[in-house]
Amino acid sequence: MISLATLQTAAEQGFIYGLVALALYLSYRVLDIADLTTDGSFTLGAAASAMLATLGHPLLGILCAMAAGAAAGGVTAFLQTKCRVQPILAGIVTMTGLYSINLMVMGGKATLPLLKVDTVFSWAEGIFGEQLGALVLAALVAMAAGAAMVAFLGTQLGLSIRATGDNRDMVAASSINPAFTTTVGLCIANALVALSGGLMAQHQKFSDITLGTGMVVVGLASLIIGEVIVGRGGVVRCVIGVMVGSIIYRLIISIALRSSLGASNLKLVSAVIVGVAISWPAIKDAAAFARRRRAAKKEGN
Amino acid sequence: MLTIQNLCKTFNPGTVNEKKALSGLSLHLDKGDFVTILGSNGAGKSTLFNAVTGAFIADSGRILLDGKDITFLPDYKRSTFIGHLFQDPLKGTAPHMTIEENLALAYLRAAKSGLGFSRIGKSDRARFRELLAQLDLGLEDRMKQPVGLLSGGQRQALTLLMATVVTPKLLLLDEHTAALDPATAEKVLDLTRRIVAEKQITCMMITHNLASSLQLGNRTIMMDSGRIVLDVKGEERAKLTADDLLEKFHAGAGKKLDNDRILLSAQ
Numbered sequence: 121m122i123s124l125a126t127l128q129t130a131a132e133q134g135f136i137y138g139l140v141a142l143a144l145y146l147s148y149r150v151l152d153i154a155d156l157t158t159d160g161s162f163t164l165g166a167a168a169s170a171m172l173a174t175l176g177h178p179l180l181g182i183l184c185a186m187a188a189g190a191a192a193g194g195v196t197a198f199l200q201t202k203c204r205v206q207p208i209l210a211g212i213v214t215m216t217g218l219y220s221i222n223l224m225v226m227g228g229k230a231t232l233p234l235l236k237v238d239t240v241f242s243w244a245e246g247i248f249g250e251q252l253g254a255l256v257l258a259a260l261v262a263m264a265a266g267a268a269m270v271a272f273l274g275t276q277l278g279l280s281i282r283a284t285g286d287n288r289d290m291v292a293a294s295s296i297n298p299a300f301t302t303t304v305g306l307c308i309a310n311a312l313v314a315l316s317g318g319l320m321a322q323h324q325k326f327s328d329i330t331l332g333t334g335m336v337v338v339g340l341a342s343l344i345i346g347e348v349i350v351g352r353g354g355v356v357r358c359v360i361g362v363m364v365g366s367i368i369y370r371l372i373i374s375i376a377l378r379s380s381l382g383a384s385n386l387k388l389v390s391a392v393i394v395g396v397a398i399s400w401p402a403i404k405d406a407a408a409f410a411r412r413r414r415a416a417k418k419e420g421n
Numbered sequence: 422m423l424t425i426q427n428l429c430k431t432f433n434p435g436t437v438n439e440k441k442a443l444s445g446l447s448l449h450l451d452k453g454d455f456v457t458i459l460g461s462n463g464a465g466k467s468t469l470f471n472a473v474t475g476a477f478i479a480d481s482g483r484i485l486l487d488g489k490d491i492t493f494l495p496d497y498k499r500s501t502f503i504g505h506l507f508q509d510p511l512k513g514t515a516p517h518m519t520i521e522e523n524l525a526l527a528y529l530r531a532a533k534s535g536l537g538f539s540r541i542g543k544s545d546r547a548r549f550r551e552l553l554a555q556l557d558l559g560l561e562d563r564m565k566q567p568v569g570l571l572s573g574g575q576r577q578a579l580t581l582l583m584a585t586v587v588t589p590k591l592l593l594l595d596e597h598t599a600a601l602d603p604a605t606a607e608k609v610l611d612l613t614r615r616i617v618a619e620k621q622i623t624c625m626m627i628t629h630n631l632a633s634s635l636q637l638g639n640r641t642i643m644m645d646s647g648r649i650v651l652d653v654k655g656e657e658r659a660k661l662t663a664d665d666l667l668e669k670f671h672a673g674a675g676k677k678l679d680n681d682r683i684l685l686s687a688q
Contacts, residue, residue, distance in 0.1 A: 275538045276529060279518070283526055286515035293474075293513065294583075295501040295530045 134367030135258035139316035141342035141362045143309040152285040156211030160218030161192040162332030165314025167225040170327035189314020193306035201299035232327040239322035341394040342366035423450040428482035442468040444647040455638030465647040504584030506597040513580030516569030527583035574605030594626040631663040645674035
């Protein structure tokens, strides 16, 4: 049912979208903030990277995408920490504003095709071969980002960010400024999201204003699938889980697409996957409870 | 050392829930003072601590520490030289981070240059091990375990260690043993006594144990309605009994001590 080509595509996309899941690990799991900026910053990254690629600077495009994403995260963090906007609303406000900015970046067009221009992936194919170039590049970037995340969360600054999400009562008492750590965390997370968007645009050779729609949900689904399969433990385990979860999510999507479901039902499929994945802990608890009660009944009779 | 001048704080002003928590409180602590604080429910004891740590900014009045005016300093900056322990042992540590990671955070208070990229190294681990061994709770062999697995008493002991590894100018203990069982409470209190004496930390401790309020430290104050109604030290304090304290409170506050958790005798 799953051909090698399907697997390879799922792995390529899985590694690229895995960066979003990695970003959500930082914002949602570590900092405990559901950051809806993600939808906007993904498109922002795609737009910036596509625009600069059409001008002949694909690598610069990726770097600018990350910088723009970090700036978007900074705006959300500013709204949250200095203006006391609720975290979810702060993300929505930034995301809404980004829609117009994304259109501006793409020169007022809703779609920007990348035909016959160099991309980082065409360079990679030149180095690692036509067959595996894209996969190798996507995997390298994902692994580098994962390793950097593990290393960063072990530093003093990383520990402070983790403490901010873990126990807000104690951070101020440890001379950590929670406004600062939240800002750094959201900037890094959105830079990663924009990196993912930037790579995706160059991978599929177009950018579109709707690319980021629902990206938070997709990233969360990957994150949680990874946690269910690899388990939650230390930082290393979580980061590996994020990538595994993302690839599995892409596989599920591609299987759903090839079956009789069809492309028009893709959003519904995503929503069901996400719904089940996020409610997984509750389902497990309910099953354990039912088992426990059945056992008690048996004993009683 | 610590000088508090005419501190006032009213919560929910202009509403039916208006509450005058501090009404013109003044207090001076000398270096090395260990003050125990007693008072009725809602007397303003915790509010006083929160004003000193910067959890809120007082409506009026000034707070000086070591000659420096800290009245408007944000809380995270004050915490570089003020340690604060709460009654709830869960408040002072990060449960999903390991013991050594929590200790590493405590050392941030010593880092003058702000937040760095250095990691926990071998020498740090050796130092943490030594510190934890002093607690005598076996925590030195569990440094890689998340703090969430520890008992309340162990967490409070760890919090005390974290608050004092970088010697603070001022240590505030807000009934930090009240949520622990008697034996553990005694152990944490012993530890407190030892660390405070060893490092000669200026310290304020809220307690509801009348007897230990007289045994511990060198000075006892009693609060009521946001002000200090009794302040004893030296020989006068040495001669006091728990009953005398109650009487003196009655004389100073014009009412009986009303604290549903007060312990009249040592257990």
